[in-house]
Amino acid sequence: MSDSTVLLELAATISNAALAITRHTLESSAPAPSFFPRSSTKGTINGNVVTHKQDSKSELAEKEALNAAASLIQASTDLQILVSGPENYLKSLSYGYHDITALAVVVEFNLAQHVPLDTPISFKELSLQSGCSLGRLERVLRLLFVRRIFYEPRPGYIAHTTASQRMVTNPELTAFLGHCTHEAFPAASRLVDSLRRYPDTEEPSQAGFNIAFGTEDPLFTFLSKHPARFDRFNQGMAGLSKSGGRSVQQVVQGFPWESLGKATVVDVGGGNGHVSLALAEAYPKLCFVVQDLEAAIASGIGSLPSTLQDRVQFEVHDMFEPQTRKGIDVFYLRHILHDWPDDYAVRILKNLVPALKSDSRIIISDSVIPPPEELHGLHEKFVRYLDMQMMVLHNARERTEDDFAELLERADPRLKIRKVWSKGHDAAAGTIVEAVLESP
Numbered sequence: 023m024s025d026s027t028v029l030l031e032l033a034a035t036i037s038n039a040a041l042a043i044t045r046h047t048l049e050s051s052a053p054a055p056s057f058f059p060r061s062s063t064k065g066t067i068n069g070n071v072v073t074h075k076q077d078s079k080s081e082l083a084e085k086e087a088l089n090a091a092a093s094l095i096q097a098s099t100d101l102q103i104l105v106s107g108p109e110n111y112l113k114s115l116s117y118g119y120h121d122i123t124a125l126a127v128v129v130e131f132n133l134a135q136h137v138p139l140d141t142p143i144s145f146k147e148l149s150l151q152s153g154c155s156l157g158r159l160e161r162v163l164r165l166l167f168v169r170r171i172f173y174e175p176r177p178g179y180i181a182h183t184t185a186s187q188r189m190v191t192n193p194e195l196t197a198f199l200g201h202c203t204h205e206a207f208p209a210a211s212r213l214v215d216s217l218r219r220y221p222d223t224e225e226p227s228q229a230g231f232n233i234a235f236g237t238e239d240p241l242f243t244f245l246s247k248h249p250a251r252f253d254r255f256n257q258g259m260a261g262l263s264k265s266g267g268r269s270v271q272q273v274v275q276g277f278p279w280e281s282l283g284k285a286t287v288v289d290v291g292g293g294n295g296h297v298s299l300a301l302a303e304a305y306p307k308l309c310f311v312v313q314d315l316e317a318a319i320a321s322g323i324g325s326l327p328s329t330l331q332d333r334v335q336f337e338v339h340d341m342f343e344p345q346t347r348k349g350i351d352v353f354y355l356r357h358i359l360h361d362w363p364d365d366y367a368v369r370i371l372k373n374l375v376p377a378l379k380s381d382s383r384i385i386i387s388d389s390v391i392p393p394p395e396e397l398h399g400l401h402e403k404f405v406r407y408l409d410m411q412m413m414v415l416h417n418a419r420e421r422t423e424d425d426f427a428e429l430l431e432r433a434d435p436r437l438k439i440r441k442v443w444s445k446g447h448d449a450a451a452g453t454i455v456e457a458v459l460e461s462p
């Protein structure tokens with residue numbers, strides 16, 4: 023793009039993408055993107071969810087519309103940056119923490135849940151019901167209105183937009199927001215202190231999180247001592263997995279699980295078991311053992327459907343202790359290794375090695391960061407966000423394929439990557455790394 027035409031070119035990209043999305047919504051009779059709630063929440067493009075049944079033609083159209091949405095978001099972001107000019111852009115970026123702070127108030131005082139889904143409520147009534155001081159509440163809400171979270175249909179009243187409504191209809195999304203506003207955001211605000219205090223540290227007890235919460239406990243030890251926070255975290259993880267790039271469907275479809283035949287999969291750090299449950303539903307020959315810390319296992323046992331009780335078991339197991347299940351076909355680690363600095367990730371893998379048979383596999387679902395030239399705007403942003411999230415919470419990181427190969431090699435020189443599945447699809451999403459023991 024040349025400097026003299028860059029604005030026009032970006033505007034054309036936006037216009038073409040908007041046209042493609044509109045055509046898709048008209049042809050598929052999916053609702054067009056809107057700030058205002060409608061009775062049906064199905065089929066929105068901007069939410070990356072299409073819940074109606076699809077044939078392959080409509081799947082293709084859906085994919086094209088999602089690509090159009092990604093290029094529109096990227097082009098409109100670039101356009102805003104350019105039109106704002108460098109000073110205004112930086113100033114606006116610097117105030118960004120107020121958006122998260124306002125969101126934290128919504129989560130803390132359950133504001134979305136106190137606003138009726140179909141009628142407005144006065145600021146005064148909302149203050150009374152939520153316990154949030156009226157004067158402050160109004161000021162916080164006025165920032166959120168600008169961000170299209172709630173709106174003021176008439177003076178002194180507040181009603182739902184599509185975004186605020188989702189905080190009511192999708193409690194798992196709200197749980198994820200709560201983890202971000204109540205654990206990750208305080209942790210992020212202390213990153214600079216952790217870099218000053220512990221430069222180059224590789225300890226999960228010396229992250230921004232630890233300074234923010236005044237604890238030497240790594241995040242998960244801390245969470246297991248705070249059951250309400252842990253439950254919110256687990257719900258949030260399950261919610262993230264329901265749609266979009268990190269959906270469980272990526273796991274279900276992203277690896278040839280049926281080729282394992284009758285096999286047992288140990289889901290190491292499987293949380294409340296939501297991934298194992300989805301896989302067990304889809305592949306009736308597979309059995310699962312979900313291992314995690316006590317609090318996560320307790321919540322998983324409570325929600326195990328009776329239809330899967332004979333194929334899914336839960337057990338408390340600390341992954342920093344030697345693996346107790348021996349001779350298992352598959353050890354599965356989803357979003358586990360990225361929570362730990364290298365030395366700890368190697369210890370987790372090392373603990374699996376004595377339990378492996380010659381034909382066992384270790385299957386890892388994590389982001390695999392592609393080479394810089396293969397990443398593009400929107401996807402790169404989410405990989406970078408995730409990488410920062412791991413840094414501020416645990417001193418951990420997202421990794422490249424070479425990084426994974428190195429971790430495996432350090433755990434045991436015979437451990438090699440056999441294949442990286444769904445590579446390049448969406449680096450922030452569930453890429454699957456299959457590793458096996460190769461004979462020396």
Ligand SMILES: C[S@@+](CC[C@H](N)C(=O)[O-])C[C@H]1O[C@@H](n2cnc3c(N)ncnc32)[C@H](O)[C@@H]1O
Nearest residue numbers: 242259291292293314315318339340341356357
């Ligand atoms: C990011 S979550 C991923 C959960 C699940 N695998 C998923 O994909 O949603 C990390 C999980 O690791 C578990 N975990 C952390 N430390 C652990 C330990 N020492 N032993 C077993 N599980 C642990 C946490 O309780 C949490 O459920």
